[in-house]
Amino acid sequence: MRYDQIDNSLFIENRKNFIAQMKPNTIAILTSNDVKHHNADDVMGFTQNNDLFYLSGIDQEDTILVLYPDAFKKENRAILFIKETSELIKIWDGEKLTKEQTQDISGISRVEWDKDFELFLQYMAFEADGFYLGHNEHAKRVTNDQETKQDRMIKWCKQKYPLHDYYRAAKITRNLRPVKSKVEYDLIQKASDISVASFTSVLKTCKPGMKEYELEAELAYNLVKTGSSHHAFKPIIASGKNACALHYNTNDSVCNDGEMILLDFGICYANYNSDTTRCFPVNGKFSERQAAVYSSVLYCLKEGSKMLKPGILPSVYEKNMAGLVEAELIKLNLLNADDVAKQDPEKPLYKKYFMHGTAHYLGLDVHDVGIYSRPFETGMVLTCEPGIYIPEEGIGCRLEDDYLITETGNINLTAAMPIEIKDIEALMNN
Numbered sequence: 001m002r003y004d005q006i007d008n009s010l011f012i013e014n015r016k017n018f019i020a021q022m023k024p025n026t027i028a029i030l031t032s033n034d035v036k037h038h039n040a041d042d043v044m045g046f047t048q049n050n051d052l053f054y055l056s057g058i059d060q061e062d063t064i065l066v067l068y069p070d071a072f073k074k075e076n077r078a079i080l081f082i083k084e085t086s087e088l089i090k091i092w093d094g095e096k097l098t099k100e101q102t103q104d105i106s107g108i109s110r111v112e113w114d115k116d117f118e119l120f121l122q123y124m125a126f127e128a129d130g131f132y133l134g135h136n137e138h139a140k141r142v143t144n145d146q147e148t149k150q151d152r153m154i155k156w157c158k159q160k161y162p163l164h165d166y167y168r169a170a171k172i173t174r175n176l177r178p179v180k181s182k183v184e185y186d187l188i189q190k191a192s193d194i195s196v197a198s199f200t201s202v203l204k205t206c207k208p209g210m211k212e213y214e215l216e217a218e219l220a221y222n223l224v225k226t227g228s229s230h231h232a233f234k235p236i237i238a239s240g241k242n243a244c245a246l247h248y249n250t251n252d253s254v255c256n257d258g259e260m261i262l263l264d265f266g267i268c269y270a271n272y273n274s275d276t277t278r279c280f281p282v283n284g285k286f287s288e289r290q291a292a293v294y295s296s297v298l299y300c301l302k303e304g305s306k307m308l309k310p311g312i313l314p315s316v317y318e319k320n321m322a323g324l325v326e327a328e329l330i331k332l333n334l335l336n337a338d339d340v341a342k343q344d345p346e347k348p349l350y351k352k353y354f355m356h357g358t359a360h361y362l363g364l365d366v367h368d369v370g371i372y373s374r375p376f377e378t379g380m381v382l383t384c385e386p387g388i389y390i391p392e393e394g395i396g397c398r399l400e401d402d403y404l405i406t407e408t409g410n411i412n413l414t415a416a417m418p419i420e421i422k423d424i425e426a427l428m429n430n
Contacts, residue, residue, distance in 0.1 A: 001059055002227040003270035008107035010183045011057040014176070015078065018055055019069045021172045026070075027124060028132035028169055029157070030055060031149045032063040045230075049150070050364035051134050051173045053271050056080060056106045060097050062114050067132075068124050075110050076124055084113040130165030131157055137170040138367070170369070178361050178370035179379040184272060185404050185413070188362065188381055191228070191267040191274040192402055192413045198222040198267070199278055199417050203427045208257035208282050212237040215263070216251050223267055232266025232273040232366045239282060243396025244389045246356060255282045260290050262396050266366055273366045275383050276414050277400035284428035286421055293388055293397050294421060296328035300386035301399045301419075304358060308382055308403045308410045314359060314372040321358045325386055326350040334390065358385050362402055380405045381413070 022028060030052040036044040048059050056065050062083035071077045083089075085096040099111040112120060125131075134150045136143075158166070180188070202218050215237050223231065238248045239255040243262035255261060259282045266275040279294060281287070286294060304321045326348070329335040335349050343349050361368035362381045376382070382405065387398030399419065403410040418424050 001270075002229060005105065006057055006187070006270060007183065008057060008105060010181060011055060011105075012107040013181070015055050015067065017176050018172055019067060021175070022067070022069065022132060023130065023165075023167065024070060025128055026068075026130040026132055026165075026167065027121075027128045028065075028067040029121075029153060030065040030067075030134045030169060031153050032058075032061050034149050035061050047230075048271060049134065050177075050271065051169060054173060054177060054364060056108065058082070058097070058102060058106055059271065064114060064117050065108075066117075066121065066124075068128065070128075071124060072127065078108045079110045079112060079120065080106055080108050081112050081114040081117045081120075084115060125161055125164070128164070130167060131161070132167045132169040132172070133157060134169045137168070137174065137369070138365075174369040174371065177363060177368060178374070179377055180363060180381055180404070181379070184363065185379075185381060187270050187272040188274060188402065188404075189413050191232070191269040191272055192276070193416070194223060194226045194228055194267045194269060195265070195274045195276050195414065196417045197226070198265070199263070199276070200427060202263065203280060203418070203424065204430070206255065206261070206280070206282060206284075206428065208255060210255045210282075212239055212242075212251040212253050212255060212261075215255070215261070219265055227269070229268045229271065232268045232275060235265035236262065236277075238262045238264075238396065241391060241394040241396070243279075243398075244391045244394075245396075246389075257283050258287065260286070260294075260395060260397065262398055264398065264400065271364055273362060273364070274402055274414065275362055275366050275400065276402065276417060277385055277387075277398045278417065278419065278424075279397045279399065280424050280428065284425060286425065289393065290395060290397075291421060292332060293390070293395055294399075296332055297386055297388055297397045297399050298419065300324045300328060301384055301401065304386055305384040305401065305403055305410065305412070308359065308376060308384060308405055310376055310378050310405060310407065312376045314374075314376070317359060317376075318357055321384075321386060322348070322350060322354070325354045325388065329353055329388065332388070334388075353388050353390060354386070355389070356385075356387065358387075359383055376405050378405055378407050 033049045035046045064081040066079045102111045234249045237251045239261045240259035242248045264277040307317045359382045361370040385400035389396040402413045
């Protein structure tokens with residue numbers, strides 16, 4: 001692994017909390033993700049199933065975690081099944097985890113080979129009353145037609161054990177994962193610190209005439225150099241009008257003199273993610289209009305982030321944030337105050353220039369699991385990301401920081417990333 005090994009006390013505690021919410025005499029089965037393939041016989045790489053990682057710390061394909069806390073035999077209460085290596089695998093792919101390494105990483109004493117999973121499960125399944133199985137409960141916009149290893153496990157279990165009861169492991173992890181332990185938010189802080197260095201490097205590199213992907217290369221260089229696993233998501237390097245497309249990431253346009261660039265990127269370190277957005281002028285000097293729009297968004301970020309504190313409902317936060325942006329749009333002469341006063345509340349005028357939410361959970365997933373009917377709590381990590389998009393002017397501005405909610409408010413984990421106009425211009429012209 002590229003990152004320092006995480007103390008297994010994190011995973012031991014996570015399993016303890018998960019087991020406490022399981023129904024009596026049930027078995028939880030969590031599987032790793034598939035290795036995704038290109039055409040022919042090449043792979044795109046591997047990203048672990050985050051619920052499995054959360055409960056075990058194992059970052060390797062072909063892994064299965066079985067938890068049966070009420071098992072009669074103590075050795076059956078937690079088992080990890082891992083891929084058995086071979087001389088052929090060693091020659092072509094290198095070493096895989098040994099049983100001893102798996103025990104050390106996870107804190108689970110019993111480790112078996114994955115080929116023996118079905119046999120071992122039989123001995124426990126007929127003693128148990130039900131199963132907790134994993135499933136991706138995120139909204140599926142682009143993966144709705146894909147069958148995963150988890151999907152196949154669900155089909156297999158229900159075929160083999162049709163009379164057992166079935167429950168959702170994701171319902172438990174969705175409840176647990178939003179509140180981070182110190183180990184977890186320290187890892188998010190590490191990812192955030194790498195982001196700061198990467199952004200500073202981009203500022204010093206940028207000049208008119210560059211392609212957006214040249215700045216993307218600067219990000220990639222820094223994340224690999226620092227031991228990060230990969231981009232948290234495909235970075236957005238959007239110059240000029242491209243910044244008005246919220247998920248633009250082709251990153252193949254020329255960065256022209258006089259334009260502003262929107263840079264939305266994240267770092268994945270030890271499977272934990274940062275997510276930040278900054279805007280800056282291609283030529284190192286904000287125009288008067290760019291500075292006005294930028295200042296409005298920055299004001300919304302500073303004021304809106306104050307609402308990230310315990311007890312606040314996400315819906316209340318979002319409503320108040322929308323009010324901040326709406327007021328700034330009036331100041332920028334993009335909306336008329338009289339028109340706003342008479343608007344249909346179901347069709348607010350601000351959505352022409354500001355059309356997205358401004359806070360999401362952050363952790364093992366960039367848009368981490370959690371439900372938005374739950375008030376903010378101490379230990380949660382959320383983004384704050386207001387924006388204003390003016391296609392007719394070729395200006396799109398979004399600013400985003402990552403916040404750890406504390407008992408009295410929050411801590412900005414990305415506070416070290418330059419955001420004031422004077423600081424950005426100073427770095428670009430130094």
